Amino acid sequence: MMRLRTVLPVTAVIMITASPLNAAETAALSPVPDQTVFAFAGVMHAGHFSDSLEFWNGPYEANVAIGAGYQNFFYSYGSFGLGVEVGAALRTGESTSGEIWAGGVARLTTFEVGPLNITPSLTAGFSVVTDPIGVEAVRARENSASPYFLYYLSPEIAVSHDNAPEIEVFGRIHHRSGGFGTIAHLDGSNAAVVGIRYRF
Numbered sequence: 001m002m003r004l005r006t007v008l009p010v011t012a013v014i015m016i017t018a019s020p021l022n023a024a025e026t027a028a029l030s031p032v033p034d035q036t037v038f039a040f041a042g043v044m045h046a047g048h049f050s051d052s053l054e055f056w057n058g059p060y061e062a063n064v065a066i067g068a069g070y071q072n073f074f075y076s077y078g079s080f081g082l083g084v085e086v087g088a089a090l091r092t093g094e095s096t097s098g099e100i101w102a103g104g105v106a107r108l109t110t111f112e113v114g115p116l117n118i119t120p121s122l123t124a125g126f127s128v129v130t131d132p133i134g135v136e137a138v139r140a141r142e143n144s145a146s147p148y149f150l151y152y153l154s155p156e157i158a159v160s161h162d163n164a165p166e167i168e169v170f171g172r173i174h175h176r177s178g179g180f181g182t183i184a185h186l187d188g189s190n191a192a193v194v195g196i197r198y199r200f
Contacts, residue, residue, distance in 0.1 A: 036073075036197050052173050094134060096131075096133075150186065
């Protein structure tokens, strides 16, 4: 019994001191918060989503989109990250409309060209507007479809520099539609926008 009482404390001390991670190392390996805020502005496209991907081609509307948003990336595996995004935009020109959206966002951080870091991402979720605007209003009338609650989709390319990796400039397509009739038979609106993002 005396021998057992001696062995158990010694074993415990050995296990603690032999642990591969001390408190400082554990803290160093804890996930680092990965949040961003961003702002953008751009012109609304009069074509469909596939047309707007060729953003260098028109036709464009006399309407602009100005917005801002927030992202929180809660999961990462290597260069792949998953998070959530929320945002709000003002769409104005021929008329004025407000928009809010929320969704999930996925990104890849594997591409580097010299000191430049190129990050593609895709946001998918839902969008709500106060009123349709431009070609979106025309399509809603022609299809007798409601444009107020639609899917949101936004492919994006962002670029940062090694000297300031927390700052990104980006271009994205700001798209909302009925998702091939699953919500509405409507390709709502598309905007080609550029913006700046701060990561913290």
